[in-house]
Amino acid sequence: IYGYAGSMLRIDLSNNKITTTPLKEELVEEYVGGRGFTAKILYDENPPNVHPFSPDNIFVVAMGPLSGHMLPSSGKTHFATKSPATGGYGDSNMGGHFGVTMKYAGYDVMILKGKAEKRSYILIDDDKVTIVDAEKYWGKGSAEIEEAMKKELGDEFQILTIGPAGENLVNFACISHDFGRQAGRIGIGAVLGSKNIKAIAVRGTKGIPVFDPALLLEKGKKMYADLRKKPGFTGWTPQGTAGITDWCNNVGALPTRNFQKSSCDYAEKINGQAVLKELKITDKGCFSCPTPCGKYGHAKTKIGDAYVEGPEYETLSLLGSNCDISNIHDIAYLNYICDELGLDTCSAGVVLSFAFECYEKGLLSKEEVGMDIKFGDFDSAVYLLRHIAEREGIGNVLAEGVRGAAETIGKGSDVFAIHVKGLEWTGYESRNAPGMMLGYMTADIGAHHGRCWVLGNDVAGSAVVGNVNDLISGEQNANQLPKAKHEHVVPIVLKSQHIRPAFDIIGTCRLQFMEIGLETSYYEDVFYAITGRKFSWVELETLSEKLWHLNRMYNVREINDFGRKYDYPPKRFYTEPIPDGPNKGHFVAFDAIEEMLDNYYDGRGWDRNGIPTRETLEKFDLNL
Ligand code: SF4
Structure with a gap:
């Protein structure tokens, strides 16, 4: 099928059964790719009422038809599973280079089920797929093992990892990749942890059939060229999403002190300019991206320094103003800790701010928490993050997310448990919106x-x-x-x-359309050139x-x-x-x-x- 690698990889971890089947044409016809594939497969193949941490809960990875072609930002990977955070449909999208490499290895879809007997990782080297012992990596941080695995396997392998939070089934554990890219939010890292899978490594050396390569080259070049001419093109990259911080503060949309307030008086210390001046070393982007929004920088704090990708806006607002932390280096270091532990920074920020407010209101005691914690205190934040990832003490309560934590703590804390359906709210205070x-x-x-x-x-x-x-x-x-x-x-x-989620179907980043204004006709043109289908x-x-x-x-x-x-x-x-x-x-x-x-x-x-x-x-x- 033009535009697709052509195969689905199924791995049953309980019995080491690995099968490859042709990608179904009717699935392509009706659901196109990425999010379309994952939604349909999850509905059809996941057993009704399965527990998210049951071996039977499937974990689906899917790429879109535009993934892996040399087009602006065409390197997105989509994941879905039953979410431990909500108990319902959960999915997540990630940039980097993993999905395109899966396609180059020959797979549009991978479906994991079962549970490995031992702590393991999955090694995909084109057609050769093996389950490998990962005991030596267990307990290690996400980037730490990505580096170690690249040394062991080779730089050309693209690697997904989970951190200790995923191993310990924290409801908002994420997957990490490419030293700072995440598939976060719905606890997808905990589902991998429940399957005893620490990492997935893939190398792919094949091509993807294209309907009209000459037309794709022509349209793809035009897409890049016209994108570069857009007025927003040069403005977007320097600060990435952190560039929106001042605007959010000015319009009263910056969550502050667990969404008690919608602005703070120190936004200039944590905004995009602060990222630029205080942290940034270089820009960092995903596969084939002409507008790299990632900022790779160096955070220095009283407890140590770290190289980190970020913080982007969601992290700045939720681990920053929402926790009332006003030092950009501290925020970036908390970002680094979350990445290493494998915690979603959005949920982590809301969970921390919830805990601070509980403590401030006397709903949690020093005895229950293990130390005095308060808004604005870096040490409190570090303490809580580490306890959450290990599910130790108060961390075990908070690891459930704010909905679960409010149920345990009670005393009216549900009023300020900021979530919907069990998923913590992201970085936009909305009482004015x-x-x-x-x-x-x-x-x-x-x-x-x-x-x-x-x-x-x-x-x-x-x-x-x-x-x-x-x-x-x-x-x-x-x-x-x-x-x-x-x-x-x-x-x-x-x-x-x-x-917005339509881009998760075709396998590209939405930013070039949403923020820079690339016209829809470009996507229609390249879709046709790649697949031969007028869509x-x-x-x-x-x-x-x-x-x-x-x-x-x-x-x-x-x-x-x-x-x-x-x-x-x-x-x-x-x-x-x-x-x-x-x-x-x-x-x-x-x-x-x-x-x-x-x-x-x-x-x-x-x-x-x-x-x-x-x-x-x-x-x-x-x-x-
Ligand atoms: Fe990745 Fe950012 Fe580029 Fe989108 S704009 S592809 S998220 S680097």
Whole structure:
């Protein structure tokens, strides 16, 4: 099949059974690649109600048709499994060079199931696939073993690793790769840990068949050339995502002190300029990327120094202002610790800030924690991260994530446990941004910005959204709000929810489209040149929409009593006005949240409990 490596690799770790089968044409036809493949395979092949850490929970890796071709940023890899963080559909996307190398080894999809008898890693060398003893690597940090494995196997091997957090089944353990790239959020590293798999190493030396190589060369060159001419091209790279920090602070979207506040008075110390001046050594990018957003730098702290990729915006906001840590070197070092331990920095930041607030409010004692902890204290953060990764003491409680920790701690702590569906909220305070809030509330994997980003519309009060201040009640007067404006939030949220994850289907980074403005026609042109299939942008968005229904049904199947109640934001966001800063007094009233959800469900074709109707499923050919 043009554009694809052509094979699916299946590894049953329980009995060392390794099989390769041809990539199914009907899967390609209907689900195209990447996120499309993982969603369909997880729904069809994962046993209903399987525990995330059961050997039967499958772990799927898939690449898209554009992955591995010399096009701007065409090196994304998609992962999916049942999430230990949410108990529902979980997926994650990662840059670097792993996925393209899997394709060069001959595989578009890899499905792991079972559990290795001994601590192991998977070695894929083109057609030769073996399970190798990894006892000597167990307990080691992610980059540490990536370096050691490269020394042992050769630099041309691309390596995924988990850190101690994954080994110890921390609910927000991630996978690391390429010395600083992660597949994070939903606890995917813990699922590998539960299978006794410390790493996956791959070398690939084959080619990928292309329908019209000359046309691909022509279109690919034009894609690069035109991207370079875009006004945003040179502006994006120097600071990467950290460049957004000042804007977020100015508009009141920078989470501060566990989302108690939406701005801080030290943003200039932790912004993109601070990354540039204090930390950065060089830019670092993924496969074939002309706009490298990674910043490789050197952090120096009182407990040591470290080379680290980052921090990018999410890490700056969640391990920085949200924990009230204002020293850029300290934040970067916490980033490094998370990377070595294999912890998702977004969830880790929210978990730490939750613990600080619990302690400040007297809901956790010194005896329970093991030391005095407080906002703004680097030592407290280091202590907690290490205990979480080892599941020691209070770390064992926090390793469950804020939803689980609030259930254990009780005493009303659920009000400020900032998550949706069990996944911690990422770096955008949304009490001034109902569209962004709705996007987080309804995301299939829980509160993650990768599914929807409409903060710009919210803040601008654009023609689509209307005046954002009219949408927000400081006095719970939602009934007085203009109904039409609530309805206007839904179309932009739906559009964003379809477009952003669409890139996870084709296997490219979305940044060149979302942030720099590369036109959709380029993707249509290269898709045709690679696959010989005319696949329009509209068809891609329609497939992306279909996956929302499929993944929603996965959650309906897997989560007991799943429905509307899983779509509410944390209580803080509809009960506590922002205390100061640019949006002082704002919050989204509960009535307004209910109204937005009703409108969203109508827009999706779901019933008032948020379940896709039979008519909707049939419209999208989902016979579930
Ligand atoms: Fe990777 Fe950043 Fe380039 Fe996207 S923009 S491909 S995430 S380096």
